[in-house]
Amino acid sequence: MDILSNLKYAKGSKKNRKRVGRGEGSGHGNQSTRGMNGQLSRAGAKHKAWFEGGQMPLQRRIPKFGFTNIFKIKYQIVNLNSLQKLVENKTIKDQVLNSIELKKLGLISSTKKPIKILGKGDLKAKINIEVNAYSKSAQQKIEAAGGTITKL
Numbered sequence: 001m002d003i004l005s006n007l008k009y010a011k012g013s014k015k016n017r018k019r020v021g022r023g024e025g026s027g028h029g030n031q032s033t034r035g036m037n038g039q040l041s042r043a044g045a046k047h048k049a050w051f052e053g054g055q056m057p058l059q060r061r062i063p064k065f066g067f068t069n070i071f072k073i074k075y076q077i078v079n080l081n082s083l084q085k086l087v088e089n090k091t092i093k094d095q096v097l098n099s100i101e102l103k104k105l106g107l108i109s110s111t112k113k114p115i116k117i118l119g120k121g122d123l124k125a126k127i128n129i130e131v132n133a134y135s136k137s138a139q140q141k142i143e144a145a146g147g148t149i150t151k152l
């Protein structure tokens with residue numbers, strides 16, 4: 001029967017740490033496993049993990065390409081099929097859907113970021129929406145169902 005106080009590590013699974021700088025008798029005397037010469041044999045020697053000994057570093061060797069538009073607008077996307085699901089679950093009633101309402105319904109994560117309605121899926125209910133942007137197909141489907149969509 002094994003008692004917790006009797007448990008031992010498997011043989012060979014635990015090694016003693018390397019004790020350097022304790023004289024020749026330790027087996028790690030003289031240079032203390034640092035090698036003969038060079039920067040890393042000296043006391044206080046360190047360099048950054050990405051330093052390549054003066055060789056042209058990787059981040060400068062690899063080619064650069066592409067372009068990031070800092071003025072790009074990242075929209076939060078809401079599809080019509082998700083609005084239709086909420087209508088079928090009777091979560092949406094006759095109300096104006098704006099950023100605050102969409103946040104309460106869990107369709108968007110933030111009221112500060114712009115919202116765009118896309119036309120994926122079908123909409124059968126009459127809904128009034130106020131958003132920052134929308135696609136033409138979304139506008140057609142909302143207006144065909146009798147609703148309105150306005151741009152903020």
